[in-house]
Amino acid sequence: MYSCGMCRREFTQQRLLALHMRTHTDLRPFACGVCGMRFGRSDALTVHTRSHTGERPYPCDICQQMFMTSGSARRHMRTHSPVECRGPGSTEIPEIAKLS
Ligand SMILES: [Zn+2]
Numbered sequence: 001m002y003s004c005g006m007c008r009r010e011f012t013q014q015r016l017l018a019l020h021m022r023t024h025t026d027l028r029p030f031a032c033g034v035c036g037m038r039f040g041r042s043d044a045l046t047v048h049t050r051s052h053t054g055e056r057p058y059p060c061d062i063c064q065q066m067f068m069t070s071g072s073a074r075r076h077m078r079t080h081s082p083v084e085c086r087g088p089g090s091t092e093i094p095e096i097a098k099l100s
């Protein structure tokens with residue numbers, strides 16, 4: 001028996017295994033069960049699957065808005081500017097602006 005190193009499927013002929021391996025050659029062995037889109041990493045598939053389920057497990061610490069990925073939550077949190085962190089009504093110029 002020839003077994004596929006990626007999905008453990010077994011084949012009676014090496015030729016059949018070689019044929020099967022083509023399904024893995026794009027290095028995206030993880031397929032979405034809903035739309036069939038393929039991914040190279042299981043975590044990428046997990047994130048993608050959330051676009052079908054609408055699951056948003058990453059909250060913004062500041063406004064509690066929910067996000068699908070930790071990356072988008074982090075990106076969003078940058079929109080809460082440093083000025084806002086100083087508290088409302090602050091007119092202080094940030095250090096970086098003074099240096100430039
Ligand atoms: Zn396989």
Ligand SMILES: [Zn+2]
Binds near residue numbers: 034035049052
């Ligand atoms: Zn999908």
Ligand SMILES: [Zn+2]
Binds near residue numbers: 060061062064065077
């Ligand atoms: Zn927020």
